[in-house]
Amino acid sequence: MSDLLIVEGLSVRFSGLTALEDVSFRLNRGEVRAVIGPNGAGKSTLFNAISGYVTPTSGTVHLNGEPLTVLTPHAIAERGIRRTFQNGGLFPALTVLENVLTGLHAQTEGTFFDILFGRRKALDSEAANIARARDLLKLMSMEHMADTPAGDLSGGQQRIVEIVRTVASDPPVLLLDEPAVGLSPVARDQMMDIIRRLAGEKGVGILLIEHAVELVMAVADKILVMAAGKRIAQGTPDEIRQDRAVLEAYLGHA
Structure with missing residues (x-):
């Protein structure tokens, strides 16, 4: 796999409040990377910073080596980063x-x-x-x-x-904001299959925010765990399952 989306040192501050602090990761072609964490962890701010809806205070976003940080949401979408929103559209x-x-x-x-x-x-x-x-x-x-x-x-x-x-x-990159919201168990299984096929057959790099932990563990190649705007853990589903702090905070058991 080759680097498709590179996020380095991304921070966002609003009137002195830090919503995102020094977040870095890479998304490869055909990879599914999930972002998990409690409400207020900075997940939506991360999506907004990548897709141009908020301007980062510091840090960079590159798609296929091209800097995106100063572009408008429309220009970023034209270059191939498409997203869904929690409230539809x-x-x-x-x-x-x-x-x-x-x-x-x-x-x-x-x-x-x-x-x-x-x-x-x-x-x-x-x-x-x-x-x-x-x-x-x-x-x-x-x-x-x-x-x-x-x-x-x-x-x-x-x-x-x-x-x-x-x-x-x-699109080469797809940002999915809670794709399983409102779906029945059958439709949720179908959604997991679609996400796998988009990544595996089409080579789409997928970044998804999701609270349905079973979906995340089933489809994600890598998981980014956030809290209070910071990355607190990152790794494969197996690695995240074995991270004691993550288990206690987000998966309900140690």
Whole structure:
């Protein structure tokens, strides 16, 4: 594996409050790295600093050797770091299929709205994009909901559609913010399988925040444990299982 995302010495301070302090790690191609820790540990701040939603006080982020720290969230997303959010972000009035198509519009010669309204310059790519969107929905067992307005879905279903939309453009790096939230046990197992396939078959580097410890232990190659904005442990699932402080603080036993 080769280095894809390099985070070095990342710190974020807000009005004297340290939200993130000197966090470093590397994410390789085809690797799944989980970030765990209690509320307020700095997990979301880490995601926001990597994806450009907050400006680091110090430290650097590089993707494929290119510095990202001073770029806007849009520019970072264009370079290949895509993310989901805890509170979703679907267009509730659009159907499930149309929401997934918004994740594909950057790959077409026309705009997403060209596709929706059938303008001439989008006709050549429309059929291919719709077919790909339906294939992605089928992969997540959501093809039967393609024509359902996103606002009519359950929270778990919306989470699945958001992830499908995020991966539609084949990003090299995917940031998943609590992907198992709202999912049934069956859907959670399905999510684990999708994460493994995205990493193993597509070579996507995946960074995920997750409170479902069983999911983390099942899919993560490496785990970063945080508390009070700092990294307190890092290693493989087996190494984290044997870390006494981590076991006591996050896994409920020593």
